[in-house]
Amino acid sequence: MKPVRTAARAMLASIFVAGGIRVLLNPDASAATARRVTDRVGPLLEKVDPRIPTDARSLVRIKAVSDVAAGLALATGHFTRPAAALLAAGLVPATVAAGRQDALRNLGLLGGLLLAAVDTEGRPGLRYRTSHAVDRSQRSMRRAVRSAKRDARIAAMSASAARRLPG
Incomplete structure (x- = not known):
């Protein structure tokens, strides 16, 4: 083309x-x-x-x-x-x-x-790139929040288990 x-x-x-x-x-x-x-x-x-x-x-x-x-x-x-x-x-x-x-x-x-x-020569235009960058950052943020919650639950369970151990 x-x-x-x-x-x-x-x-x-x-x-x-x-x-x-x-x-x-x-x-x-x-x-x-x-x-x-x-x-x-x-x-x-x-x-x-x-x-x-x-x-x-x-x-x-x-x-x-x-x-x-x-x-x-x-x-x-x-x-x-x-x-x-x-x-x-x-x-x-x-x-x-x-x-x-x-x-x-x-x-x-x-x-x-x-x-x-x-004509953008087949490349995405600025509007497309901006909206998709926002979508990607929102998805990344949601993943980070889920990961942080999961890590917090694991840490809480580990701390609880550590308290029950003798010594």
Whole structure:
């Protein structure tokens, strides 16, 4: 399953790496499309921190850099779950900005990214491991209590028997 998973991640990441590089080389083409979203988000970003760039060209370049970095991380198998989550989060405003023309394609990409974001590669997830660790520790504690009670009974019987012996 590992070769299939590796190939699928590389194929999924390739569109983001290639698209990010294309936008970095020519950000003005994408900035015009992104203005639908950046004009609404810009005032909110200014309220959060005035140092954050709010113009469409800068925001498109920031997204392109994050797409390339996260795409490379996903393709190489490093930080795959956070990288997929970052790409999925960036895909939502891109879909809104692009409108109907890329909506279905982006919806398919979003589905693949969501699968990659929750993929544990066949290993149990954190929730499973935590709940099972709690169960194991509770069982271990119950065994220890039973063992301590049994040892206490044996010690009490030994002490009682020792008192009855002469001498």
